[in-house]
Amino acid sequence: MILSIIIPTYNEEEYLPLLLDSIKMQKFDDYEIIVADANSTDRTREIAEEYGCIVIDGGLPAVGRNNGAEVAKGEYLLFLDSDLILTEDYLRDTIYEFQMERLGIAITQMEPLSKKSEDKLLHKLANLFMVSVEKIKPHGAGCYGIIAKKELHDKCGGFDESLTFGEDSDYIKRLGKTERFKVLRTPKIGVSTRRLEEEGIETLIKQYGKSTLNDFTGKKTDAEDLNYNFGHDVENMSKDNLDRFAEESEKISRMFEKYDNSVEKINTAKSYFKKSKALKNRPRKRVFYCVCGEGMGHAIRSAVIIERIKEKYDVYVFSHDRAYKYLNEKFDNVYEIGGFNTVYINNKVNNTKTLISAIKRNPTNIKVGYQELYKKARSLSPDVIVTDFEIYATMVSKLLQIPLISLDNIHMITQAQIDYPPHHMTEMLKAKGVIKSYVVRPKFHIMTSFFFPKVRSKKNAVIYPPVIREEILKLKPTIEDHIVVYQTSKESVKLVERLKTLDENFIVYGFNMDKVDGNLRYKMFNEDEFYDDLASAKAVVCNGGFTFISEAITLKKPIYSVPAIGNFEQTLNGFYVKKLGYGEYHENMSAKKLKLFLSRLDKYQNKLNNVKKYNNDGIVRELEYRIEKYSRH
Numbered sequence: 001m002i003l004s005i006i007i008p009t010y011n012e013e014e015y016l017p018l019l020l021d022s023i024k025m026q027k028f029d030d031y032e033i034i035v036a037d038a039n040s041t042d043r044t045r046e047i048a049e050e051y052g053c054i055v056i057d058g059g060l061p062a063v064g065r066n067n068g069a070e071v072a073k074g075e076y077l078l079f080l081d082s083d084l085i086l087t088e089d090y091l092r093d094t095i096y097e098f099q100m101e102r103l104g105i106a107i108t109q110m111e112p113l114s115k116k117s118e119d120k121l122l123h124k125l126a127n128l129f130m131v132s133v134e135k136i137k138p139h140g141a142g143c144y145g146i147i148a149k150k151e152l153h154d155k156c157g158g159f160d161e162s163l164t165f166g167e168d169s170d171y172i173k174r175l176g177k178t179e180r181f182k183v184l185r186t187p188k189i190g191v192s193t194r195r196l197e198e199e200g201i202e203t204l205i206k207q208y209g210k211s212t213l214n215d216f217t218g219k220k221t222d223a224e225d226l227n228y229n230f231g232h233d234v235e236n237m238s239k240d241n242l243d244r245f246a247e248e249s250e251k252i253s254r255m256f257e258k259y260d261n262s263v264e265k266i267n268t269a270k271s272y273f274k275k276s277k278a279l280k281n282r283p284r285k286r287v288f289y290c291v292c293g294e295g296m297g298h299a300i301r302s303a304v305i306i307e308r309i310k311e312k313y314d315v316y317v318f319s320h321d322r323a324y325k326y327l328n329e330k331f332d333n334v335y336e337i338g339g340f341n342t343v344y345i346n347n348k349v350n351n352t353k354t355l356i357s358a359i360k361r362n363p364t365n366i367k368v369g370y371q372e373l374y375k376k377a378r379s380l381s382p383d384v385i386v387t388d389f390e391i392y393a394t395m396v397s398k399l400l401q402i403p404l405i406s407l408d409n410i411h412m413i414t415q416a417q418i419d420y421p422p423h424h425m426t427e428m429l430k431a432k433g434v435i436k437s438y439v440v441r442p443k444f445h446i447m448t449s450f451f452f453p454k455v456r457s458k459k460n461a462v463i464y465p466p467v468i469r470e471e472i473l474k475l476k477p478t479i480e481d482h483i484v485v486y487q488t489s490k491e492s493v494k495l496v497e498r499l500k501t502l503d504e505n506f507i508v509y510g511f512n513m514d515k516v517d518g519n520l521r522y523k524m525f526n527e528d529e530f531y532d533d534l535a536s537a538k539a540v541v542c543n544g545g546f547t548f549i550s551e552a553i554t555l556k557k558p559i560y561s562v563p564a565i566g567n568f569e570q571t572l573n574g575f576y577v578k579k580l581g582y583g584e585y586h587e588n589m590s591a592k593k594l595k596l597f598l599s600r601l602d603k604y605q606n607k608l609n610n611v612k613k614y615n616n617d618g619i620v621r622e623l624e625y626r627i628e629k630y631s632r633h
Contacts, residue, residue, distance in 0.1 A: 001030060001031070001032060001073045001074045001075070002030045002031065002074055002075050002076060002095060003028075003030060003031040003032075003074045003075070003076050003077075003078055003091065003095065004031065004032050004034060004068070004069075004072035004073060004074030004076070004077050004078070004150070005023065005031055005032065005033045005034065005078045005080060006034045006036065006064075006065055006068030006069060006072065006077060006078065006079050006080070007019070007033065007034070007035050007036070007053075007068075007079075007080050007081070007082050008036045008037075008038065008058050008060075008061045008063075008064030008065055008068070008081075008082070009035055009036070009037045009038065009040060009044050009048070009058065009064070009082045010037070010038040010039075010040055010044070010058075011040045011041060011042045011044060012040070012042075012044045012082040012083070013040075013042040013043040013044050013047055015082050015083040015192065016035075016044055016047055016048065016082050017047055017051075018085055019080065019082055019083070019084055019085060019086070020033070020047075020048075020051045020053070022085045022086040022087075022090075022190070023086055023091070024051070025086075025088075026086060026089070026090065026091045026092065027089060027091075027092055028089075028091035028092040028095065031074065031078075031091065032054060032072070032073060032074060033048075033051070033052070033053040033054065034053065034054045034055075034056065034068040034071060034072060035048035035053045035054070035055050035056070035058075035068075036056050036057065036058030036059075036063075036064030036065065036067045036068045037055060037056075037057065037058050037064075038057075038058040038059050038060070038063075038064060039057075054071065056068065056071060060161070060164065061081075061143065061159075061167060061168075062158075062159035062160060062161045062163060062167040063159075063161050065079050065143075065158070065159050066158040066159050066161065069150065069153050069154075069158055072150060074150060075149070075150060076095065076098065076147055076148065076149060076150065077147065077148050077149075077150050077153055078091075078094070078145065078146070078147045079143050079145075079146045079147075079148075079168075080143070080144075080145060080189075081143050081144065083191075083192035084144065084145070084189055084190060084191060084192065085113060085189075085190035085192075086189060086190065087111060087187070087188050087189065087190055089187075090108075090145075090187045090188070090189060093184075093186045093187040094106075094108060094145065094147055094184060094187045096186075096625075097184050097185065097186050097187065098147055098184065100621075100622065100625045101180070101182055102180060102462060103179070103180050103181065103182050104148065104149050104152045104175060104176075104178060104179020104180055104181065105138070105146070105147070105148040105149070105152065105172060105175040105176055105179065105180075105181050106146075106147050106148075106181060106182050106183065106184050107130065107140040107144065107145060107146050107147070107172065107183055107184070108144060108145035108147075108183075108184045108187045108188065108189045109127040109130070109131075109183060109184065109185075109187075109188050109189070110123045110126060110127060110144050110188065110189060110191040111123065111188040111189065111190050111191065112190075112191055112193050113190045113191060113192055113193060114193045116193075119193050123191065127183070130183045131183045131185075134181060134182055134183050137173065138172045138173050138175075138176030138177075138181035139169055139172060139173070140168050140169055140172045143168040144189050144191055145184075145187070145189040146168060146171070146172065147184075148175055149179070152175055152178060152179055153175070155178070156174050156175050156178060158171075159171050282633075284312070284313055284314050285313050285314070285383040285384070285627060285628075285631050285633065286313065286314045286316065286380055286381070286382040286383050287309065287313045287314065287315045287316070287382060287383065287384055287385075287386060287627060288316050288318065288373075288376075288377065288380075288382040288384075288385045288386070288393070288396075288402075289302060289305075289306055289315055289316065289317050289318070289385075289386045289388075290317075290318045290319070290337075290373070290385060290386070290387045290388070290390035290392065290393035291317065291318070291319040291323050291327065291388045291390055292319070292323065292388055292389040292390045292391075292408075293319050293320035293321035293322065293323035293324060293390075294321070294323075295322075295323075295545060296322060296323065296326065296547070297409075297545055297546050297547035297548070298319075298323055298388045298389060298390075298408070299319065299322070299323035299326045299327055300326070300469060300547050301388065301408075301409075301448065301466075301467040301547060302317075302319075302323075302327065302388050303326070303327060303330055303331075303469075304467050304468070304469055304470070304616055305407065305467060305616075305619070305620060305623065306327075306330075306331060307330075307331075308616065308620045309620065309623065309624060309627075310331070312624065313627065314333075315331070315333065316333045316335070316376065316380065316382070317331055317333060317334040317335065318334075318335050318336075318337050318372060318373050318376075318390065318392075318393075319334070319336070319337065319390070320336055320337055320338060324336045324337075335372040335373070335376065336372065337372045337373050337390075337392060338392070373392050373393075373396050374392075374395075374396050374399070374400075377396050377400050377402060378400065381633075382402055383402075383403075383627070383631035383632055383633045384402065384403045384404075384405060384626075384627050384630055384631050384632070385397050385402050385403070385404050385405070386404075386405045386406075386407055386623070386627075387404060387405070387406055387407070387408075387439055387442070388406075388407055388408045389406075389408045389410055389411075389435075389438055389439065390438075391437075391438045393439070394438065394439055394440045394442075397442075398440070401632075402632065403443050403630040403631065403632055404439075404441075404442040404443060405442055405443055405444055405446065405623070405626050405627070405630065406439050406442040406444070406445045406446065407446040407447075407448070407619075407623060408439075408447065408448070409447060409448050409449055409466075409546045409569075410435055410546075410569050411435060411439070411445050411447050411461070412447055412449050412451075412453070412463070412572070413428065413431055413432055413435055413568065413569065413572065414432055414435050414436060415445050415447060415455055415456055415459050415461040416447070416449075416453045416454065416455050416456060416461075416463065417453050417454045417455075417456055418453050418572060419453070419575070419576075419579065420568075420571065420572055420575055421571065421575055424568060424571055427566060427568040427571065428568050430568070431568035431569065443460065443626070443630045444460045444461070444462075444626050444630070445459070445460060445461035445462070446461075446462060446464065446619060446622055446623060446626065447461060447462065447463045447464070448463070448464050448465065448466050448467050448619060449463050449464075449465075449466065450465070450466050450549065450550050450553050450576070450580075451576040451579070451580060462622065464618050464619040464622065465614040465618070465619075466546070466547075466550030466551075466553075466554070466614075467550075467616055467619060468550065468551060468554050468614075468615075468616065469551070470616075471527070471531055472531065472534075472551050472554055472555065473554070473613070473615060475531060475534075475535040475555060476535070477535045477536070477555045477556055477557070478535065478536045479536070479537075479538045480536040480537070480538065481505060481538065482504075482505040482506065482507050482533070482536070482537055482538065483504055483505065483506050483507070483537055483538060483539050483540065483541060483598075484506075484507050484509070484533050484534050484537040484539075484540045484541070484557075485499065485506050485507065485508040485509065485510075485520075485540070485541045485542070486508075486509050486510055486540065486541070486542045486543075486545070486548050487508070487509075487510040487511070487542070487543060493511065495562065495589040496508055496511075496520065496589075498589055498590070498591050499519070499520060499541075499591065499594070500517075500518050500519060500520065501591045502519070502591055502594065502595060503519075504519060504598065505519055505521070506519060506520050506521065506541075507521045507523060507533050507537075508520055508521065508522045508523065509523055509525055509530060509533075510525075512524065512525075534551065534552070534555060534557070535555055537557055538557075538558075538601065539557060539558045539559070539560065539583075539597075539598065539601055540552045540557045540558070540559055540560070541560045541562070541594070542559065542560070542561055542562075543561065543562055543563055543564050543567075543570055544561055544562075544563030544564065544567065544569065544570025544571060544572070544573040544574045544585075545570065545573070546569070546573050549561065549573050549574075549577060553582055553608065553611055554611075554613065556605065556608040556609060556611065557608070558582065558583045558597075558601050558604035558605060558608065559577050559582055559583030559584070559604075560583055560584055560586070560594055560597050561573065561574035561577050561578075561583065561584065561585045561586070562574070562585075562586055562587070562588065562589050563585070563587070565587065571585075574586075580607070581603075581604065581607035582604060582607055582608055582611075583597070583604050584597050
C-alpha cells in the first residue's frame with residue numbers, strides 16, 4: 001500500500017463526510033483511511049465506520065496522528081484535519097510530486113472554501129510565506145495536508161505529544177532537518193474558513209503571527225497563551241464575538257474592493273499580452289535535444305528517450321558525426337552541428353592530438369553550431385533544452401536564458417560519491433574539469449547508471465537505471481559457443497589480434513569490416529544481427545563504453561572490460577563491473593587473463609542472474625516532469 005490517510009477527529013459529524021466524500025472521488029485509490037477519534041459525543045465514529053475507515057482511539061491532534069501512524073500500513077503518511085476537502089486529483093498530484101522531488105516530508109498549499117476576496121488573499125499570502133521560507137526553515141501554516149515517509153516519521157518519533165499548539169510546525173521542522181522538505185506546487189487542498197469565522201481575522205492573525213514568530217526564534221508556544229482549543233462550535237460564540245466578526249468582515253470587504261478591481265485590471269492586461277504572443281498559445285512545448293556525437297552510446301540512449309517524448313512534445317534534435325547520421329535516420333527535425341572527438345592511439349587517449357584536432361575544427365564548429373543551434377533557438381524559442389553531454393547546448397542556454405536539463409551517465413563523476421581506483425585520481429580530476437565545462441549549471445541532472453552510489457548532498461540530481469533499447473529489452477538471452485567483442489576505436493585492432501591464440505570463437509564489431517580471420521569473425525554493424533549475437537553470447541569483451549556494458553548486464557552476459565587508457569569514464573565503468581561481480585576489469589588486453597576470466601563465467605553469471613530488469617518508464621517520466629517544471633512558457 002502506498003498511502004495511509006490519518007484524520008484526528010472530535011465531534012466532526014458535520015465536516016467529516018465532506019472530506020471523506022472528496023477522498024472517495026479521487027482517481028487515485030491505493031490508500032487506507034484511519035480516523036483517530038478523541039471520544040466524540042456525536043456521530044463522528046459511526047460516520048467514519050460507514051465510510052469504511054479504520055477507527056481508533058485518538059486524543060489531542062498529536063496523539064491522534066501518532067496513534068494513526070502506529071497502525072498505518074502505507075509507505076507514506078498523509079495527515080489531514082477533518083474540515084478539509086480534497087481538490088480534484090489531489091492524491092495523485094501529491095504522491096507524484098512528492099516522489100519526483102525525492103522528498104521526506106512536504107505540505108500542500110491551501111485553497112479557501114470561500115468566495116470572499118479577503119479569504120483568498122489571506123490564504124495566498126500564507127502559501128507565499130510557506131514557499132518563501134521553505135529552504136530557510138521548513139514551516140507549515142497548519143496540518144493542511146502534511147505528507148511524510150512512514151519510516152522517517154517513525155525514525156523521528158512522530159508528533160510531539162507534549163505540545164498543545166504548533167505540533168505540526170514542530171513536526172515539519174524536525175523531519176525537515178533529516179530529509180528534504182518542500183511546499184508542493186501542484187496540489188491544493190480546500191481549507192475551511194470556520195476558524196476565521198469563529199474567532200475573527202484579528203485574533204487569528206495574532207495567534208498564528210505569535211506562534212510563527214516563536215517558531216522562528218526557537219520558542220515553544222502553548223495553546224493557553226493563544227486561547228486555542230481543539231474542537232470548535234460556532235453556536236457557542238458570544239454575541240460580542242459575532243458582532244465583532246461582522247464588523248471586521250465588513251471593514252475588510254471594503255478594504256479589498258480596490259484589491260478586486262486591481263486584480264481584474266491586471267488579469268485583463270495579462271490576457272492582452274498572452275494573446276499578443278503566439279508562443280504562449282502554442283499547443284505543445286518545444287524541446288531542443290542536443291546529443292554528443294562521440295561514440296554511439298549518447299545517440300542510442302537519446303533515440304530511446306526522443307521516441308518516447310516526441311508524442312507529447314515538438315522535439316528538435318542537434319548532434320554531429322555518427323550520432324547525427326544515426327538520429328537523422330530515425331527522426332524528423334534533426335540538425336547537424338559541430339563537435340569534438342577524442343583521439344585514441346593504441347587504445348589510449350592522446351590528449352595532444354585531441355587538442356590539435358579541436359583547434360583545427362573549432363572555427364567550423366562555432367560557425368555550424370551558431371547557424372544550426374543558436375539561430376534555430378532564436379527563431380523557434382524552445383521551452384527547454386535537454387543535453388546529453390553536448391557542449392553547445394550550455395552556450396545557447398546561457399545566451400538566450402533557456403532552461404537546461406542534463407540527461408547522461410557521465411555526470412556520475414561530478415554529482416555522485418563514486419569509488420574508483422586510487423591511482424586514477426589525476427584522470428578523475430581532469431575528467432571532472434572537462435565535464436563541468438561541457439555542461440554548466442543545468443536546472444537538474446538526470447543520470448543513468450548500472451551502479452548506484454549516493455548522490456552528493458545539495459545536488460539537484462537523481463540516478464535511474466540505464467536507458468535500454470526496446471529491442472534489447474524484448475530479447476530472451478541464451479548461451480551459445482561464441483564471445484562478442486565490441487571495440488569502438490580502430491586503434492584496438494592490435495588488442496583484438498591477441499585473441500587468435502585462444503581456442504574460442506569471437507564475433508567482432510566496431511571495425512567497419514566484414515571478414516573472417518581465423519577464429520575472429522568481423523562483422524559490419526547491423527542492428528538485428530548484433531542483437532542476436534549479443535543475446536546468444538556466453539560472454540562479451542569490450543572497452544568501458546557505458547551503453548554496451550549496460551546492455552550486456554541487461555542480457556546477463558559476463559563482461560571482460562579493457563577501458564581506453566586515459567578515459568576515466570570508461571575506467572569507472574570497468575571498475576564497477578568488477579566491484580559488482582559482473583565480470584572483470586583490466587588495464588590491458590591479455591590472452592592469459594581472458595582465458596582465466598572464461599574459466600570463471602559461472603561465478604559472474606550467478607551475480608548477473610540476480611540483476612533486476614528495468615524498463616525506461618521511470619526516466620522518461622522524470623524527464624517529462626522536469627520539462628513541465630522548468631519550461632519557460
